[in-house]
Amino acid sequence: MTSLPPPSAKKLGLVIDLDTCVGCQACATSCKEWNAQGYSAPLNDSNPYGSEPTGVWLNRIHGFEVKEEGQAHSRIVNFPRSCLHCEEPACVTVCPTGASYKRAEDGIVLVNPETCIGCKLCSWACPYGAREYDQSDGVMKKCTLCVDRIYNENLDVEDRQPACVKACPTGARHFGDLGDASSNVSKLVAERGGYDLLPEMGYKPVNKYLPPRPRRDAHTAKAEALPKPDGSAFDRLFVWADKLLSSKRVVGRVSDIDNSGKLEG
Amino acid sequence: MHPAYxxxxxxxxxxxxxxxxxxLGLVGFNHGQASSxxxxxxxxxxxxxxxxxxxxSSTFHLGHPERAWRALSQWRSSWLSREGVAAVITYVPALAFGLVWSGLIDAPRLIAxxxxxxxxxxxxxxxxxxxxxxxxKTIRAWNQMLTVPVYLVLGLATGSALLAGIASLFERFQVFQAVLTIALLLAALILKFAYWRMIDEAPRDHTxxxxxxxxxxxxxxQWEVPHTSENYVQKEMGYAVARKHAKTLRRxxxxxxxxxxxxxxxxxALSYFAxxxxxxxxxxxxxxxxxFFAEAQHVVTLFYGAKSA
Structure with a gap:
């Protein structure tokens, strides 16, 4: 049934931290690995070793360059993009067959590969490019939120998370119930100002993005207030050590000490 | 959008x-049984x-044409499903009309x-x-007030020209058919021109x-795209080949x-011109x-380098 179910109390989704994502593609590859044999299997590739390899991936990691006003250098933001499991997904309501549906119990948006006719209209209706058509399989593929992991009792409890979340080496991906204000993911969103993509379109995405923190690097960071020398015995010891180490006998280390610069200000 | 043939x-x-x-339905309503x-x-x-x-042909582009019948089920929410249902239902009155209008079944009161x-x-x-x-909503050029009127008027205009053409072959050509076709073609011309003005001026709200x-x-x-060759999203939604020829093709x-x-x-003057x-x-x-397809820009292109949509 492609009419939407009444809004569920449980809203499972991802929170993606754009501050800590390093763009390593581990989430994308582990997604492909798990889902090539899971619910969405197969996830076909065509010409994988040729000059123009293409294939179905449910998670894509973009890189954006953001130019801040008054900054000489722009910053790079790694930006994972996958299905946001919208509360009001147009990809579901446009489906003519009922293959595309939103689960009433937890809000996950899925495609039934047995009834999908491969008309592609859902991919036209999605503003986020979350759906990719599998040419060889003739049906639409999308993120399942690893529905075959998160409820899988054959897995250890700590593994019952989406493959992308498990794989992320920097902990930039978080999974949980965004319908529950007391969940870890909801707290994270509240604390860090998590936001929706294209909120003006009105699809109410469940997944949230955490904005990059204000930058702190050599060009822009204000030097943190350093303790001023107070003339104590400790200070005098460090000044003596600094002089000693700055002497020409330990050339190889001079630059390091200069860079730390802690006591020279 | 990729224009699938x-x-x-x-x-x-x-x-x-x-x-x-x-x-033809209106002709039957007006004149009763067909002349031959x-x-x-x-x-x-x-x-x-x-x-x-x-x-x-619309089922040819499906991944699973053998499942096409399933598309009749979701008419509550899906316009594609509604189209399928309407198309199937239309065959019933159309075939019945054809039988009585042609006179193969003698029931003149049913024609109108x-x-x-x-x-x-x-x-x-x-x-x-x-x-x-x-x-x-994801495609600004389609999500317009004039999209549906253009479909209706172009369908009627081409249908009307066809009717006049067929009538000329059967020596059944009438001035009224020509006048109606001219009016519909003129309406199509004006509407399409207005549609293009509309999509050119519509605000590009998404960035x-x-x-x-x-x-x-x-x-x-954009700094780096996520993949080394075009993926489905770019091929289907990012089609931009025609844009540079759009002005010429519109003319x-x-x-x-x-x-x-x-x-x-x-x-x-000479009916065969119909x-x-x-x-x-x-x-x-x-x-x-x-x-209509090639010029339409999809919102997802914003993730692939488009500045606004």
């Missing part, structure tokens, strides 16, 4: 077929033939009501086709900044429509439909 063929062929069918069985059968055969070819129902259902079907596109949410930091540009559509108009005027008019109008509809 099967969808272009479907929407233009079935549009003309439904336009012709609607006009052969004329009626040829008209009905061409109308239903175009519709059927169109519907079949069946004609009206057929005409209404034909237009409802074209309306649902237009709504599939007009209801997509790379709002798509990524990074606008609060600064201006956003081409208007010229074809204007030539069809002139041919219709000429048909007043056949040429029908061919020109159909050619205009095909190019128009191709542009």
């Amino acid at each position: 099967s969808v272009i063929l479907f929407t233009t062929a079935s549009g003309a077929g439904y336009g012709l069918l609607a006009l 069985v052969a004329f009626a059968l040829v008209c009905m055969f061409i109308a239903l033939g175009l519709i059927t070819i169109g519907l079949l 009501p069946l004609g009206v129902v057929t005409a209404v259902m034909a237009m409802v079907t074209v309306f649902t086709t237009g709504m599939i596109y007009a209801s997509l 790379m900044e709002s798509a990524t949410g990074l606008g609060s930091i600064g201006t956003v540009g 081409f559509v208007l010229v074809l429509l204007a030539l069809a108009l002139l041919a219709m005027l000429a048909s007043l 056949i040429l008019a029908a061919a020109l109008a159909l050619a205009a509809a095909v190019v128009e439909r191709w542009l």
Whole structure:
């Protein structure tokens, strides 16, 4: 049934931290690995070793360059993009067959590969490019939120998370119930100002993005207030050590000490 | 948007077929039984033939054509499903109308009501086709007030030119047919021109900044795409090949429509010119439909380097 179910109390989704994502593609590859044999299997590739390899991936990691006003250098933001499991997904309501549906119990948006006719209209209706058509399989593929992991009792409890979340080496991906204000993911969103993509379109995405923190690097960071020398015995010891180490006998280390610069200000 | 040939063929062929069918229904409503069985059968055969070819071709682009019947189930929410249902239902009054209008079944009192129902259902079907596109918020050029009227008027105009053309072959050509076709072609020309003005002026509300949410930091540009060759999203939604020729092709559509108009005027002197008019109008509809897809920009392109959508 492609009419939407009444809004569920449980809203499972991802929170993606754009501050800590390093763009390593581990989430994308582990997604492909798990889902090539899971619910969405197969996830076909065509010409994988040729000059123009293409294939179905449910998670894509973009890189954006953001130019801040008054900054000489722009910053790079790694930006994972996958299905946001919208509360009001147009990809579901446009489906003519009922293959595309939103689960009433937890809000996950899925495609039934047995009834999908491969008309592609859902991919036209999605503003986020979350759906990719599998040419060889003739049906639409999308993120399942690893529905075959998160409820899988054959897995250890700590593994019952989406493959992308498990794989992320920097902990930039978080999974949980965004319908529950007391969940870890909801707290994270509240604390860090998590936001929706294209909120003006009105699809109410469940997944949230955490904005990059204000930058702190050599060009822009204000030097943190350093303790001023107070003339104590400790200070005098460090000044003596600094002089000693700055002497020409330990050339190889001079630059390091200069860079730390802690006591020279 | 990628212009799939099967969808272009479907929407233009079935549009003309439904336009012709609607006009035949009205002819039946107005005049009763057709003047000859052969004329009626040829008209009905061409109308239903175009519709059927169109519907079949629309299933060619499906990944699983054998499951197409499932598309009739979700009419509560999906315009594509509604189109399927309307298309299937229309066959019933259309076939019944063809039988009584041609005189194969002698029931003159049924001609007028069946004609009206057929005409209404034909237009409802074209309306649902237009709504599939007009209801997509993700594609600014389609999510416009004039999208559906253009579908309706182009269907009627091409159908009307076809009717005049067929009538000329059967020596049944009437001045009224030419006048109606000229009026519809003129309406198509004006509406399409207005549609292009509309999409050129429609605000581009969505930006790379709002798509990524990074606008609060600064201006956003694409640094690296996630894959080394084009993926499905780029091929299907990022089609931009035609954009540089759009201006020329738009003029081409208007010229074809204007030539069809002139041919219709000429048909007043020599009725066979209506056949040429029908061919020109159909050619205009095909190019128009191709542009309708090729010019349409999808919001997802914002993630792939488009500045606004």
